[in-house]
Amino acid sequence: MPRPRASEVIIRAPPPRTEMGNTDSKLSFRKAVIQLTTKTQPVEATDDLFWDQFWSDSATTVQDVFALVPAAEIRALREESPSNLATLCYKAVEKLVQGAETGCPTEKEKQVALNCCRILTRILPYIFEDPDWRGFFWSTVPGAGRAGIDEVDDDDDDGARPLAESLLLAIADLLFCPDFTVQSHKRGGPGSVEDMHTLDSCEYIWEAGVGFAQSPPLNYIHDLNRTELLRLLLTCFSEAMYLPPSSDNNVLNPWVTFFCSTENRHALPLFTSLLNVVCAYDPVGYGIPYNYLLFSDYREMLVEQALQVLITTLEHDAAGAHPAPPHGSLDEPECSGPDNLFVNYLSRIHREEDYDFILKGLARLLTNPLTQTYLPNSTKKIQFHQELLVLFWKLCDFNKKFLFFVLKSSDVLDILVPILYYLNDARADQSRVGLMHIGVFILLLLSGERNFGVRLNKPYTLHVPMDIPVFTGTHADLLIVVFHKIITSGHQRLQPLYDCLLTIVVNVSPYLKSLSMVAANKLLHLLEAFSTQWFLFSASQNHHLVFFLLEAFNNIIQYQFDGNCNLVYAIIRKRSVFHQLANLPSDPASIHKALQKKKKSPDVISRTSSQETVSMEGSHPAVPAEPGTLNASLVAMPAIDKLTEKSQVSEDGTMVALPRTESHQALALERAASAGASDTESNSGRDNEDVFYTEAEMERRRLSCASSVSYWNPVPEWVLSWKTKLPLQTIMRLLQVLVPQVEKICIDKGLTDESEILKFLQHGTLVGLLPVPHPILIRKYQANAGTAMWFRTYMWGVVYLRNVDPPIWYDTDVRLFEIQRM
Secondary structure, three states, X not given: OOOOOHHHOEOOOOOOOOHHHHHHXXXXXXXXXXXXXXXXXXXXXXXHHHHHXXXXXXXXXHHHHHHHOOHHHXXXXXXXXXXXXXXXXXXXXXXXXXXXXXXXXXXXXXXXXXXXXHHHHHHHHHHHOOOOOOOHHHOOOOOOOOOXXXXXXXXXHHHHOOHHHHHHHHXXXXXXXXXXXXXXXXXXXXXXXXXXXXXXXXXHOOOOEOOXXXXXXXXXXXXXXXXXXXXXXXXXXXXXXXXXXXXXXXXXXXXXXXXXXXXXXXXXXXXXXXXXXXXXXXXXXXXXXXXXXXXXXXXXXXXXXXXXXXXXXXXXXXXXOOOOOOHHHHHOOOOOOOOOHHHHHHHHOOOHHHHHHHXXXXXXXXXXXXXXXXXXXXXXXXXXXXXXXXXXXXXXXXXXXXXHHHHHOOOHHXXXXXXXXXXXXXXXXXXXXXXXXXXHHHHHHHHOOHHHHHHOOOEOOOOOOOOOEXXXXXXXXXXXXXXXXXXXXXXXXXXXXXXXXHHHHHHHXXXXXXXXXXXXXXXXXXXXXXXXXXXXXXXXXXXXXXXXXXXXXXXXXXXXXXXXXXXXXXXXXXXXXXXXXXXXXXXXXXXXXXXXXXXXXXXXXXXXXXXXXXXXXXXXXXXXXXXXXXXXXXXXXXXXHHHEEEEEEOOOOOEEEOOOOOOHHHHHHHHHHOOOOOHHHHOOOOOOOOOOOEHHHHHHHHHHHHHOOOOOOOOHHHHHHHHOOOOOHHHHHHHHHHHHHHHHHHXXXXXOOHHHHHHHHHHOOOOOOOOOXXXXXXXXXXXXXXXXXXXXXXXXXXXXXXXXXXXXXXXXXXXXXXXXXX
């Protein structure tokens, strides 16, 4: 994408504002607010003199409006003078509708539109938090029967429209309003105005990229105005925050549903504008260090708001998504494909150059915080990586061709490296557990495709400063070293992710050509930690982690033996771990003794037995959240067997889905072992798909289970039910063949140097000596109600916490999640 020349960048000074004038307008605005909240009688809607005080005379910023309209006064107005609150909302919407009609030709009209935006942004959350008010914006004649409101002009088409629809359509129109939010194309003199009704907004797309070739000159006033309108739009969509988590995925957000429907004639250009503004953004600026201090601040604010609006519009039940016909037939009512046009357009992007533009843009932005160390403070460090990950997730989820494009070349590694960086950086910080989850989910989704495993073999030569041991190897080594670090030095709340992390390792393992010694040792250290008796016996699911690791080793031995002498050597060195597993005792006395040991050392994994080496230069250790950090709770994730479905790779490389098989006997034994626990409790509340617990609640349930009658009491039959299935044959055969040979070399040559042994293993072969190779099993990510709900709560939690200036939702009664202080 060509960068604009300096001459194309329009930097206009903001209009001069006298401090005195500004203070006056704040005072008169505050006076109007006090008048409104203290009036006991309804104010007539026709009393323009009174209502105009809120938007006509003032030059207040959105921050001023938040300061001058306190939460307590909005709530008091809502409870004590509901008709005045209703009229305020109605009059503000009416002003926006008028602005959208006329196109705000004068400065004063522009100012009125912005002030109405700010007031509605302030008030809407308080409308949403009260269930009795939630329908107000959707009543057909706004506030029918309330003073003056029902006298709507009958000639007006919008008279019968619910207030919400009028508001959303006005916002959409204003986002393509010449000289307000887009560059005017009119050549006439100052008096000429473009007609808002005939304007073709597809010619006014905000940025070049998908489906649009021209990059309009930057105009920071337009960027600021777009940002204000998008902030209001996001606030409209945020009604979702005030409804508790529910498993009913068909409950769609009415604001999003209407805005993304064919009723909105700007749906396509707006979708394209949002996507292009995000993907074209270059925080490093236009090649000049420190230039963000001049103007790109405004563009960054717009990019953040555009990205948040985009991900919240893409909320959709994927089950109903079908590929839609070509664009021409979109207006037909029987048009197939998602009704949500934003999801529809996203799923239909298909040109390679569009995919390339999107992927390069996302990679550039995700990598931005990693490159900071080289030019201190000369470039902007973006903060919206979580929203970018949600957008990347939705792109892969709704547009499978995009997913295949991502995996087609090693460009996928430009997404992988930043994700691993964020995972490693956030591992000790409990307020960033959502970021950990989404990073792992994206890797789980990618790992279900063969190409991802193949791409990981590319040598890792970047020097991103990470707090991990130095190694020389491939991207697969980087992935394993980071996963090991998360498991051995992350906080306790990450334990539910261990299954996912190891599933990713299993999924890629058949394709890994050559693991480094560092990565091989890390995998064996995990096996050693997870196969201690107290860990295996202390919870019903822990043995699964051992199965995953054994499966990964088997895949590498059977399918990639030739290049993996480091792993084979590490397995030989740690052979005692495999022998101990094969001879795991299952008698009651041994089980009891192992569990006693657990009480003495409750740490999940010993940190010491892994040989820790020097971390990379320039890296900072992962640190816990600072006290007082706000955090949004998440619903608990479905277990790995609900998150994935097994597919078998056939000889020609295609995948065949396998039917689910649950061993009833194993389940019965598990239930018997958790004596007294109900079904849901025995599986930490995850069996019951329709009930959503927050993570904190899950923890409370677990603790109450532990302290009440129900307790985990592993019995010999339960241990035997899985011990007999441990896939140890391949490794035992390998040890049987290679250990005597390696020992003989050591004795004959008096070897203590491992390089000679590695050389021998490198040229050795096990052809014909191993059991017949097993089919490769891949566990592919599978969307379900549980994951859909998780994404909704995570996404809105991020939006809540990231909008602090102004703090749109702070201290309102949100229900979708809890806000906690760390």
